[in-house]
Structure formats: structure tokens, C-alpha cells
């Protein structure tokens with residue numbers, strides 16, 4: 085590991101309470117593009133002896149004063165990251181004046197000017213780029229913010245409520261905001277710009293009238309209505325399910341085009357990436373609409389889980405993120421199809437989180453060691469974190485979980501706390517021992533459960549032998565057994581649900597399913613009076629984020645696919661069936677031949693009266709990334725891809741007549757676009773049908789895809805047809821791409837869909853096409869959304885990123901190098917697939933490693949990249 089990143093590492097166990105409290109902070113901004121002046125007046129109260137060490141980066145210090153008396157330079161020390169004042173009274177007013185340059189801030193952290201608006205992003209440690217401060221989440225202050233700006237920025241926004249406004253003598257104007265809720269600096273926000281404003285109201289259940297305001301780029305207000313409605317739904321839902329109510333008179337959301345992440349939950353003033361706000365049928369897909377509702381909900385839910393109760397230190401990030409993802413998942417599931425949402429969440433864990441757990445950046449959901457905090461906004465902290473909360477919910481039940489939430493809020497409202505505080509509240513409210521469960525917070529890696537069934541016809545007993553283990557991860561060699569809730573049920577060969585009796589190790593019933601909690605390394609789960617050999621559905625609803633090894637025959641899986649009560653279980657059965665076909669073909673180096681029973685099961689599934697959205701998911705095999713997770717090393721990429729393609733070919737061939745009828749019927753009806761869930765579901769299946777038909781018989785059905793594209797009155801269909809054309813390289817592809825890019829040349833978020841489609845294609849010339857698109861007038865390395873659409877999509881395209889000649893690696897490494905100084909956060913996101921170089925064949929290993937070594941020697945290597953590269957080369 086390089087000494088640089090080692091030196092900067094911070095450890096969870098080193099936590100120390102702050103030496104000072106900041107009671108109030110008055111900020112005054114004079115916004116100018118290249119020289120913004122920030123006056124910061126703080127009331128400080130000493131808590132412990134020692135100097136005052138304020139964080140600050142890229143600031144130009146103008147003056148420091150204590151209680152109105154300016155200090156001379158000998159009274160303080162300035163370094164590139166700190167302002168240290170040795171002599172500070174018990175209680176005082178500290179005033180600091182600094183200058184910053186928002187126009188050159190391409191990292192989009194702190195205060196930046198992009199696309200003619202000033203905007204801030206402070207989480208995790210961006211506030212220190214605005215002024216000197218105790219930039220840590222456990223320092224909570226009451227903020228008052230005054231913004232002075234030229235008239236070309238009509239809207240001047242910050243947290244809380246607007247309390248005053250006026251004009252300056254130089255023709256500028258100003259506004260003052262006051263936020264009565266003490267908050268850490270990471271929740272501070274400021275936006276200044278010219279927008280269209282959508283307004284609505286929400287009456288809380290206690291009768292408070294909240295003004296809802298959505299700010300979007302001029303001319304875009306009609307594309308904001310879905311976000312506004314989503315916000316109202318989220319506010320209502322949080323009152324109904326969690327009894328949590330909003331606490332200010334105003335809730336503002338600003339949509340900006342330049343943003344590193346999805347959105348930010350700043351108190352009373354959320355800032356959103358425009359892609360999670362702007363949507364209409366012509367420019368946004370059904371998935372975009374679903375994501376908007378989820379992200380709007382997520383940021384809103386943070387108001388309680390994150391803002392009112394925040395994190396003591398950044399190692400506790402999952403305290404707010406895991407819990408809030410769980411809450412947004414529940415919100416989406418209560419409003420839409422629970423099964424479909426659950427399946428998407430499972431895919432995220434199996435495809436991406438398992439890969440992170442197996443990588444050199446593996447970390448527990450509560451990390452112990454961090455160099456650059458921005459590197460820990462991960463699928464582990466967020467999504468595995470949410471799975472851990474979900475397990476608590478499973479163990480305690482909805483009522484017990486809500487009791488725990490109540491106690492958590494009662495105890496900790498207004499505080500900065502730890503994951504331990506959350507678990508303790510759950511434990512105390514339910515009188516339930518979570519001692520061993522805590523390991524989910526401290527152990528990294530994906531546990532594996534092996535289950536073997538032994539059925540005795542004579543004794544009428546079924547014994548499940550269960551064994552768990554967790555592989556070593558960097559810094560954690562030996563692992564302890566985890567608490568693993570296993571939901572299960574059993575079916576007969578005829579698909580009848582079986583009642584199970586066990587030595588009271590299992591709770592539940594035949595109708596709702598059973599729950600067994602594995603806590604030891606091994607256990608025998610014995611069921612008695614089992615009259616016939618049962619077909620078990622194990623780990624139903626993915627009741628724990630683990631790998632589950634339990635062999636089942638195709639015949640058994642097709643029974644589950646056809647007959648299980650749970651839609652998630654039916655989907656699981658199909659995925660397991662497909663995975664077995666693929667893995668067997670790869671391991672034995674044979675061709676795939678679907679057996680008749682499987683074909684019949686798929687055909688019946690498509691013919692049955694089932695949610696078409698579920699049918700679409702069941703009829704698609706797992707993605708390459710998920711299949712790759714079945715190999716620790718030497719991932720046989722080409723073989724997996726070949727087998728997967730063969731399988732898809734055969735699924736498509738088996739279902740072609742049914743798909744043809746389905747599409748015929750759809751074309752005859754030409755249903756009008758609505759955003760209702762049944763319409764979304766139908767589009768999902770019809771789009772898949774077009775893809776499968778064209779794959780099966782390109783000459784006959786390629787023209788159908790083109791027609792589908794041409795007649796589309798919505799982006800969901802247009803985008804899906806475009807993807808089919810590109811992925812299958814169908815005749816007419818270039819023409820349609822041309823039309824698409826012309827049509828959307830002024831609508832970057834729509835154009836992104838074309839970039840992403842090209843970048844995700846399995847076609848062998850994808851690298852060359854992506855390279856060419858780097859020069860497209862609609863592309864820009866400065867805008868994170870463009871980079872994510874084109875480059876991040878490409879780096880997730882396993883087959884083409886890992887192209888044997890190394891051209892994919894060279895392409896992405898070059899972009900990373902260019903972003904190293906301009907936007908390290910984005911650069912660090914792109915590097916992820918390089919980190920796991922040890923898992924590929926030796927040729928690829930060498931090439932990937934070489935790129936990492938070259939990058940590691942970049943002058944001014946960003947801390948974000950340094951940490952990841954060092955971990956990867958050291959592991």
C-alpha cells in the first residue's frame with residue numbers, strides 16, 4: 085500500500101468527541117463566479133481543553149477575528165487542510181472571512197458554478213471547501229444564511245425558512261434564511277439561479293401546511309409534475325407507516341444538471357440530479373419514473389432518518405443510508421408491486437454487492453478504516469445495509485420493528501448517534517437479544533450457507549443439514565457465525581403446499597411460510613411426519629444477504645416455478661434453473677439443450693394469468709455479472725457468455741409462437757401510454773417479446789422492432805427497441821440511431837439513453853463505438869451524467885470491457901486519468917472493475933494490473949483513486 089494513502093487513513097476506533105460546540109453559525113455569501121466571499125460568524129462553546137482545529141480546503145483566508153478583534157497571523161496556523169487557533173476562550177464569537185472560486189470547481193464538491201447556477205454539495209466533507217469549520221457530523225449548529233447576488237440569479241435559496249430579503253445599493257439583491265433545527269454542516273445547502281418553479285402544498289396530519297416548491301431549468305416545469313406527486317405520496321406514506329411528519333413550513337427541491345450522485349437530502353432544500361426529477365412519457369422510461377419516486381422518497385425519508393437523527397461519525401453512514409434505503413424500498417413496495425421491487429433489490433445484491441464483498445474494497449456495512457469517505461457510498465453500506473435492516477424487520481416483525489423505531493426516535497431525536505444506538509433501541513423496545521446479530525455490522529464478506537436434504541421414507545422425516553461460513557476479506561481472516569434468518573416452505577411434487585412440523589425451531593405456518601434462524605456454524609433442522617419427499621423453497625424472499633447452496637433438480641425447480649405462492653420464489657426458481665444450465669455447460673464444456681420439461685414450464689408460465697412484469701423477469705436468465713459471481717478466480721467470461729447466449733436462443737425459440745401472438749395482439753390494440761402499473765407491466769413483456777423474436781429470427785422480426793421503434797409514443801418503447809437494434813446489430817440500426825440522436829440532440833437526459841445503449845452492447849465493436857462517441861457534440865467529460873451513461877455503462881459491460889485485446893481497459897483507464905484532477909469522485913467510481921483483476925485469467929490480470937500501476941503513479945493522484953488502487957494492488 086502506498087505510504088500516502090496509509091498516512092491519511094482514519095479508523096473508527098479513534099473517534100474523539102469534538103473540543104468545541106458551535107451553537108449558531110451566521111453565514112453571509114457574496115456570490116461571484118470567480119471570487120465568492122464567505123463571512124462565517126460562529127458562537128463557540130468550549131467542551132474540552134486544547135486548540136481549535138477547523139477543517140478547510142482550497143480556501144483563501146482573508147481574516148480571523150475573535151469577539152470582534154482581528155487576530156494577527158502569529159495567532160493562528162494555516163495548512164492546506166486546517167486552520168488552527170491555539171488560544172480560544174471558553175465562549176466566544178469567531179468570525180472568519182474567506183474567498184473561494186466556484187467557477188473552477190469541477191469536482192462538484194463545496195460551492196460550484198455550473199450551467200449558470202450556483203449550487204453546493206457538502207456531504208460528506210464538502211463544507212470545508214466553503215469555509216473553515218468543524219466539518220464533522222456530530223457538530224450540530226443552528227444556521228442563518230444570507231445570500232447576496234446579482235439579479236441574474238433571481239432565486240437565492242438555503243435551508244429552513246426565508247426570514248428576510250432586500251436589495252443592495254450596488255443593484256444586487258439578498259435573502260436571509262433561518263433553519264431552526266440544529267444540523268451538521270453536511271446538510272447545509274445553497275442554490276442561486278434562474279428557474280421555473282412548481283408549487284403545491286401538503287397538509288400534515290397534525291394540520292401544518294407545508295409549501296412544496298420544485299425548481300427546474302426554465303421550460304421544464306411540465307416534466308416536474310411526477311416528482312411533485314411522488315413527494316406528496318412519500319410525505320403521506322411516512323405518516324401512515326412510520327408516524328413521522330414533516331417539520332418545516334417549506335420543502336424545496338432543486339434539479340440541477342451537474343451533480344455527482346443521485347440527490348442530496350439537505351435540510352428543507354434537497355438538491356437533485358435532474359435525472360431523478362425531470363420526466364415525461366416522451367423522454368423518460370418506466371424505470372426512470374419508478375426511480376424518481378424511489379429517490380424522491382429516499383431523500384424525503386432522510387428528514388427523520390439522517391437529518392433529525394444523524395451520524396456521530398462517517399463510519400456510521402449505514403445508520404442513515406441502510407435504514408433509509410429500507411424505508412424507500414418499503415415505500416415503493418407498498419405503492420407498487422412488492423415482488424417486482426424485491427426482485428430488483430435482490431439482483432442488485434447478487435450482481436453488484438456480492439462482487440464488492442469479493443473485491444479488495446470489501447468492507448463491513450460499518451467500515452473500520454477509511455481514507456476517502458466518498459469511496460464508501462457503496463452498494464454495501466446502502467443496499468446490504470438495507471438488507472440488514474430488513475433482517476431485523478423479519479426477526480422482530482412489523483409491530484416490533486415499529487416499536488424499535490419509536491424508541492429510537494424518542495431517545496435520539498436531535499442527536500448524532502451510532503449504529504450501536506440503533507440496535508440498542510431495537511433490542512430494548514423488543515426485549516430481544518441482538519448480540520450476535522451485531523456481527524452484520526462488523527464482518528465483511530458474503531456468508532455462504534450450504535444446505536443438504538436427507539429424506540427418510542421410513543421415518544417420515546426430512547432433515548436439512550445446514551452449514552454456514554464466511555470467506556476471509558482484507559483485514560478480516562477469521563469470521564464468526566452469523567445470525568441468518570431463513571424463510572422456507574415446502575411443496576409436494578404435484579405443487580401442493582405442505583404443512584411442516586419441526587422441533588419448534590421454526591416459526592410460521594403453512595400459509596405464510598416458515599422462518600428458521602441459523603445461528604451456529606452447523607445445524608440440523610428436522611421435520612417430522614413428512615409424508616412425501618418435499619420440494620423446499622429456501623431462503624424465500626432472499627431473507628438474508630447470503631449465498632445459498634442447495635442442489636435441486638430441474639424437475640423440482642419447475643414445480644416451484646409453476647406452483648409457489650410467492651412470486652419472488654417463482655422467479656428464484658427460474659433463475660436457479662437457468663444458472664444450473666449455464667454452469668453445467670461451462671464446467672463440462674458442452675452445449676445447452678433445454679429439456680422438454682423446462683420448455684413446457686416456460687411455455688406454461690408465459691401462457692398463465694400472471695403479472696406480465698413478473699413473466700418478463702422470469703423469462704430472462706441472470707446477467708453475466710451475476711453468473712460471474714459463481715467463480716472466485718479465472719472467471720470464464722467467454723464461456724459463460726456463450727452458454728448464456730445459447731440458453732437465450734433456446735428460450736426465444738421455445739416461446740416464439742407465443743411471443744408472436746402477444747405482439748400481434750399488442751399491435752392490433754396499440755394501447756395508449758399510461759403510467760399505471762398494468763401498462764408498465766405490459767410494456768415490459770411486449771418489449772422483451774420483440775427482443776426475443778428478433779434474436780430468434782432477425783430477418784422476419786427485425787422489421788417488427790423497427791416498427792416498434794417508429795410507432796413509439798413513449799421513451800420506454802423507443803429506448804427498448806433502440807437497445808434491441810443495437811445489441812442484436814439488426815439491419816436498420818444506424819438509421820434508427822441517427823433518428824434518435826437527432827430527435828434528442830437538445831435533451832441530454834434522453835441522449836444519454838443512446839450513449840448507454842451503445843456502451844452496454846455485447847457487439848465486438850463496442851469499444852470503437854464508445855471511443856467515437858467521446859467526440860460526439862452531446863458528450864462531455866465535465867458532466868457526470870454523460871460520463872455515467874457512456875463510460876460507467878461501458879465499464880459494467882463485462883464482456884466488452886474485458887475484451888481480450890485490452891482495448892476496453894485502455895479506454896476506461898484513459899478517461900479515469902483525465903478525470904483524476906477534474907472530478908476524482910467520478911473517476912473513482914469508474915475504476916471499480918479494475919480492482920478485481922485477480923479474478924480473471926493471467927493475460928487479463930496482467931493488463932488490468934498494469935493500468936492500475938500506471939494510474940498509481942499519476943502526479944497529483946486523487947485520494948479517492950489512491951485508496952482504491954492501493955487496496956487493490958496490496959490485497
Ligand code: B3K
Pocket residue numbers: 207208345347348349382383386405458461
Ligand atoms: N446522502 C447523499 C449521498 C451523498 C454522497 C456524497 N459523496 C444521498 C443519499 O444517499 O440520499
Ligand code: ZN
Pocket residue numbers: 382386404405408
Ligand atoms: Zn441516502
